[in-house]
Amino acid sequence: MADTAVLGVQWGDEGKGKIVDFLAKDADWVVRFQGGTNAGHTVLVKGKKHILHLIPSGIIHGGKKCIIGNGVVVDPPELLKEMDTLRKEGIEVEGRLFVSERAHVIMPYHKKLDALSEKLKGSKQIGTTLRGIGPAYSDKMARGGIRMQDLLRPQRLREKLEEALKVKNLLIGEFFGEEGYDLEGLYQEVLSWSKGLKVYICNTHSLIRRLVDSGASILFEGAQGAMLDIDHGTYPYVTSSSTTVGGVFTGAGVPPSTVDRIIGISKAYTTRVGGGPFPTELDGEEGQMLRERGGEYGATTGRPRRCGWLDLVALRYAAWIDGLTEVAITKLDVLDAMDRIKVCVAYDIEGERTQEMPGDLELFSKAKPVYETFPGWRGKVRGVTGWQDLPSQAKEYLEYLEEFLGVPIGMVSTGPDREETIVR
Numbered sequence: 460m461a462d463t464a465v466l467g468v469q470w471g472d473e474g475k476g477k478i479v480d481f482l483a484k485d486a487d488w489v490v491r492f493q494g495g496t497n498a499g500h501t502v503l504v505k506g507k508k509h510i511l512h513l514i515p516s517g518i519i520h521g522g523k524k525c526i527i528g529n530g531v532v533v534d535p536p537e538l539l540k541e542m543d544t545l546r547k548e549g550i551e552v553e554g555r556l557f558v559s560e561r562a563h564v565i566m567p568y569h570k571k572l573d574a575l576s577e578k579l580k581g582s583k584q585i586g587t588t589l590r591g592i593g594p595a596y597s598d599k600m601a602r603g604g605i606r607m608q609d610l611l612r613p614q615r616l617r618e619k620l621e622e623a624l625k626v627k628n629l630l631i632g633e634f635f636g637e638e639g640y641d642l643e644g645l646y647q648e649v650l651s652w653s654k655g656l657k658v659y660i661c662n663t664h665s666l667i668r669r670l671v672d673s674g675a676s677i678l679f680e681g682a683q684g685a686m687l688d689i690d691h692g693t694y695p696y697v698t699s700s701s702t703t704v705g706g707v708f709t710g711a712g713v714p715p716s717t718v719d720r721i722i723g724i725s726k727a728y729t730t731r732v733g734g735g736p737f738p739t740e741l742d743g744e745e746g747q748m749l750r751e752r753g754g755e756y757g758a759t760t761g762r763p764r765r766c767g768w769l770d771l772v773a774l775r776y777a778a779w780i781d782g783l784t785e786v787a788i789t790k791l792d793v794l795d796a797m798d799r800i801k802v803c804v805a806y807d808i809e810g811e812r813t814q815e816m817p818g819d820l821e822l823f824s825k826a827k828p829v830y831e832t833f834p835g836w837r838g839k840v841r842g843v844t845g846w847q848d849l850p851s852q853a854k855e856y857l858e859y860l861e862e863f864l865g866v867p868i869g870m871v872s873t874g875p876d877r878e879e880t881i882v883r
């Protein structure tokens with residue numbers, strides 16, 4: 460199998476976990492390259508549900524090995540918890556998971572600052588997952604971050620924590636008026652994480668290089684989606700990492716030539732969690748139907764997801780940035796309930812029709828969707844595993860999407876279980 464990247468091309472929760480799990484059978488290694496515990500990837504195998512936040516979804520397949528790359532931000536206690544859950548499910552992690560020594564650590568003060576700065580924003584809240592993602596990536600970029608390798612160097616760890624707390628305690632204590640952190644207490648807490656993690660932390664750069672050179676088959680598992688990308692998404696209502704294809708190369712440390720199959724995952728409709736504009740959002744009964752039928756409640760925070768029709772303008776924008784070679788459409792079965800299905804093919808912005816994604820959020824907030832309408836197929840897609848067995852209306856819908864996007868649809872997901880998948 461060619462090395463493959465699986466990327467979300469909407470606002471996250473497209474079903475990346477399901478598709479990665481499906482494809483992992485043909486891969487040797489699965490690599491996460493960005494994001495952190497903000498991600499929630501659900502894998503359903505024969506009715507058994509697994510939710511992964513940091514560990515690549517490939518771990519569910521016995522025999523596959525996994526890497527948490529340098530571009531990920533790691534919350535060590537959460538990682539330990541996730542390992543524990545997997546072990547209880549009979550999935551061994553030791554010897555199968557490798558964590559980059561360069562990956563940055565989400566510290567308790569990052570989570571506190573995430574919450575405090577959201578509160579400060581009032582009505583302009585981003586609606587983050589409160590997992591400390593923004594503050595951790597900020598520290599990385601400002602060159603004040605703690606890295607996984609620091610957990611293995613007590614003296615250096617202490618010095619770095621002392622340095623960090625000078626600023627954090629000033630901010631948390633003086634500005635926000637909350638209780639800061641005691642150096643000794645925090646140092647001991649962080650050291651206690653090291654015990655359980657030291658066997659996993661390594662130089663994943665040389666590991667990946669050996670894998671690539673030896674021709675191993677690697678699957679790169681994206682988190683979030685293109686519209687949440689720090690550069691290309693709906694800034695500031697985005698996450699703090701590169702969720703588009705460039706993130707694979709910086710976040711795993713591989714050259715672009717490594718990846719020749721780039722699969723964009725999109726639902727057959729759209730969802731979004733948190734704040735920010737969403738032109739095709741449905742407030743009424745149809746939106747409620749999508750939410751209930753699609754089980755659209757966050758895998759990480761349990762928040763109800765905002766639901767709407769598929770936005771092809773946004774999708775085509777993402778497809779180009781990611782250089783998609785293929786699209787996988789998930790949750791087609793959710794549309795089984797619909798009498799009619801709409802897709803957004805252009806925006807009307809201040810009376811002007813456009814198919815371009817505005818870079819100015821104020822303009823994007825004014826975008827009114829221009830729709831194409833398709834007839835529904837009522838109850839015939841759930842669990843279908845062959846393209847030829849799809850109802851003709853569903854095939855017409857999918858063929859319209861691929862023509863609009865200029866990218867072939869290679870896979871269709873017709874249910875949450877691994878088996879409920881069409882490979883075209």
Ligand code: GDP
Nearest residue numbers: 472473474475476499500501790872873874875
């Ligand atoms: P991810 O973050 O992209 O991995 O997606 P999530 O796991 O957060 O959300 C996708 C949800 O949809 C999960 O509950 C999946 O089990 C479920 N799911 C994935 N594919 C399908 C599908 O084709 N049909 C249905 N009904 N559910 C699906």
Ligand code: IMO
Nearest residue numbers: 471472497498499586587588682683698732733
């Ligand atoms: P997966 O990998 C959906 C959203 C949050 C918020 C914004 C910023 O499961 O698709 P953050 O905590 O990252 O600072 O939050 O991004 N968000 C996601 N939405 N799926 C995700 O991950 C998300 N990760 C972050 O809701 O709007």
Ligand code: MG
Nearest residue numbers: 472499500758
């Ligand atoms: Mg998710």
